[in-house]
Amino acid sequence: MQGGKNNVIAIDGPAASGKSSVSSKISDKTGYLHVNSGLMYRAFTWSILRSGIDLNNSDSVVGHLHSINIECGQIDGNSTLTVDGLDPGIELKSSEVNANVSLISAIEEVRTLLVSKQRDYLNISNIVMEGRDIGSVVFPETPYKFYIDASAEVRAKRRMAEGGLDDLKKRDKIDASRKISPLIIPDDAFVIDTSKMNLEQVVLEVLNELKARGLVTV
Ligand code: CDP
Ligand code: CDP
Numbered sequence: 282m283q284g285g286k287n288n289v290i291a292i293d294g295p296a297a298s299g300k301s302s303v304s305s306k307i308s309d310k311t312g313y314l315h316v317n318s319g320l321m322y323r324a325f326t327w328s329i330l331r332s333g334i335d336l337n338n339s340d341s342v343v344g345h346l347h348s349i350n351i352e353c354g355q356i357d358g359n360s361t362l363t364v365d366g367l368d369p370g371i372e373l374k375s376s377e378v379n380a381n382v383s384l385i386s387a388i389e390e391v392r393t394l395l396v397s398k399q400r401d402y403l404n405i406s407n408i409v410m411e412g413r414d415i416g417s418v419v420f421p422e423t424p425y426k427f428y429i430d431a432s433a434e435v436r437a438k439r440r441m442a443e444g445g446l447d448d449l450k451k452r453d454k455i456d457a458s459r460k461i462s463p464l465i466i467p468d469d470a471f472v473i474d475t476s477k478m479n480l481e482q483v484v485l486e487v488l489n490e491l492k493a494r495g496l497v498t499v
Contacts, residue, residue, distance in 0.1 A: 288313070290409040290491065291416035294429035295456070295464060296449045297436040299475050299483060300411040303429055306484045308409050311491075311498050316353075316360045316402050318412035318419070321395045322386040323373040324351060328364045329385060330377055336384060343390045353398045355405060376446035383455035392461055407498075414462040416470050424494050426470040427487055435476045 290313060292304050301317060308315035328349055334341045352363045362368065372378070385391060399419050402408050412419070416426035431439070433450065440447050456464045466472060471490045475483050 287403050287407045288425065288496065289403060289407075289415075289420045289423040290425040290427070290496075291420055291423055291470075292409065292411040292427045292429060292487075293413055293415050293417070293464065293467075293470070294427075295436065295453045296447070297440040298429045298431045299439070299480065300429050302480050303427075303483050303487060304409050304411040306480065307487055307491075310484070310488060311407070311409065311496075313409045313498075314355055314358065314360055314402065314406040316399065316408050316410040318395070318399050318410055318415060319382075320362055320373055321351065321353065321398060322391070323378050323382050324362055324364050324369055325349075325391060325395070326378050326382040326385045327369045327372055327375075330381065336381055339388055342385065342388060346391060346394060351395075351398065353402070355402075360402070374445065379445070379447040379452070383452045383459075387455060387459040387461065389461050396462075413456055413464040416467040417465055418462045421467070424469070425491060425496060426467050427490070428466045428470040428472045429483070430472065430474050431476045432474075 290307060290311070292300050294300050304315050304317070307313070325346065329336060329342060329345055332345055334345055336342065350365050354361050396419050399410060402410070410419070416423065416428070437449055440449060453464070473483055473486055
């Protein structure tokens with residue numbers, strides 16, 4: 282339980298570890314709203330790339346942040362995301378966004394704004410939120426924390442099977458070494474190495490641990 286009446290299930294982990302697949306199933310089982318915080322960082326990166334701004338000029342990047350409207354909400358039990366009224370859709374997963382999102386997410390002002398939008402979700406619903414710092418920074422008080430992992434080799438294979446270019450090693454390195462809110466394993470997180478597990482097995486482990494931690498809705 283957080284400050285209000287709603288609960289948060291936090292699912293963190295490196296790229297292609299299975300966060301989205303697991304979060305989606307846990308959302309189905311619990312009725313909690315699934316929120317993918319990575320899509321927010323991707324949406325801002327997409328907007329920057331479209332604007333033609335020099336990505337290495339953090340003043341321009343921060344200026345752009347304050348000139349656009351990223352709106353996060355929910356419709357019919359699904360979380361929604363628009364940038365100046367536009368839904369970037371599949372473009373959020375483009376090779377270009379993959380290649381630049383970690384650089385943009387390391388900027389403090391970007392994180393401050395997006396973390397506040399992530400926290401706003403708790404006012405409207407119980408949530409299962411996936412990301413890199415959900416259990417460590419965004420909702421550190423939640424007792425329902427998971428760190429979903431898999432070997433670098435398995436994760437690379439999983440992402441390759443989905444198609445598109447994604448340098449996971451580079452992204453993970455930047456995400457885990459940045460100064461602000463790096464990817465870490467919170468002390469009180471339940472860690473699952475999914476390298477040799479299928480999705481159903483992972484979901485079952487998460488549900489069992491949620492029960493063990495006293496979540497009554499599962
Ligand atoms: O799905 P995948 O694990 O490949 O990536 P994602 O969750 O969509 O996140 C894309 C990028 O956003 C990550 O590589 C991080 O740089 C950033 N991110 C972050 O910094 N903090 C979060 N809570 C979520 C994502
Ligand atoms: O959200 P994240 O980037 O952590 O991973 P994902 O998008 O949920 O999963 C990446 C790919 O791995 C998807 O194609 C999943 O179907 C697959 N996957 C898997 O093969 N085995 C698992 N235990 C979890 C995911």
